[in-house]
Amino acid sequence: MDVIEAMRKRKSIRGFKPEPVGREILEEILEAACRAPSALNTQPWEFFVVAGEALQRLCRENVECLRSGAPLELEVAESAFSRDSVFRQRQVGLARQLFRSMGIEREDQEKRAEWLERGFRHFGAPAAIIIVKDESLSGDGPLLDIGAVMQSICLAAMKYGLGTCIARQGVFYPDVLRRVIGIPKSKRIVISIAIGYPDWDFPANAVQTEREGVDTITTWVGFQTEEEGS
Numbered sequence: 001m002d003v004i005e006a007m008r009k010r011k012s013i014r015g016f017k018p019e020p021v022g023r024e025i026l027e028e029i030l031e032a033a034c035r036a037p038s039a040l041n042t043q044p045w046e047f048f049v050v051a052g053e054a055l056q057r058l059c060r061e062n063v064e065c066l067r068s069g070a071p072l073e074l075e076v077a078e079s080a081f082s083r084d085s086v087f088r089q090r091q092v093g094l095a096r097q098l099f100r101s102m103g104i105e106r107e108d109q110e111k112r113a114e115w116l117e118r119g120f121r122h123f124g125a126p127a128a129i130i131i132v133k134d135e136s137l138s139g140d141g142p143l144l145d146i147g148a149v150m151q152s153i154c155l156a157a158m159k160y161g162l163g164t165c166i167a168r169q170g171v172f173y174p175d176v177l178r179r180v181i182g183i184p185k186s187k188r189i190v191i192s193i194a195i196g197y198p199d200w201d202f203p204a205n206a207v208q209t210e211r212e213g214v215d216t217i218t219t220w221v222g223f224q225t226e227e228e229g230s
């Protein structure tokens, strides 16, 4: 699969087969992904890779927190946008696509809660990669670098037939992560990536999310127009 094909085919996978992913494969993926660029080659990323009993415990405790109404917490700031923004429209568009694929009606609170919990269970993936950064690294810069490694992980996974879902939902309870997998206080928890073999019969995996056309988000400067070129 060439790079462009992989970029075009990558999508978030929210339903997995139970089959475990071998540690060697995960090591190869991380090794390749760590070739991602970073400012000044600082490589601000560190990984906690979780599977088996530890992952099950993580999922269980996440869901217990969610059901108890414990407040969600993020250790890196989430972007805020207004309800009348295009960003909100895109968010709503995604939710509509996912709910439609899963046959979840707007008023069906039970199914909606079930769907929400799915994210806190790492979508039933057999493994999850938690990305952290050292707390001494301030500012937004390291997050740009981590974004690059995050996408590289998702693309590299495809070579092994694996699917991924980057998810904030996996890191909304930092204390649970620290307790269950021993993430020290000196690390900021950034994001999680669920990883495993996709269950292609899982309806939400068929969703193809939308994208804005390049023409609407790009300003070209210093290029000849078609008329000028001819």
Ligand SMILES: Cc1cc2nc3c(=O)[nH]c(=O)nc-3n(C[C@H](O)[C@H](O)[C@H](O)COP(=O)(O)O)c2cc1C
Pocket (backbone or CB within 6 Å): 010, 011, 012, 013, 014, 094, 119, 165, 166, 167, 168, 169, 170, 191, 209
């Ligand atoms: C930083 C980040 C956080 C995300 N968090 C979640 C999440 O908590 N739950 C979820 O289901 N998807 C999450 N996603 C996946 C996005 O919803 C998904 O990438 C987007 O809708 C585009 O769809 P695609 O990945 O299938 O192309 C996250 C993606 C990113 C980059």
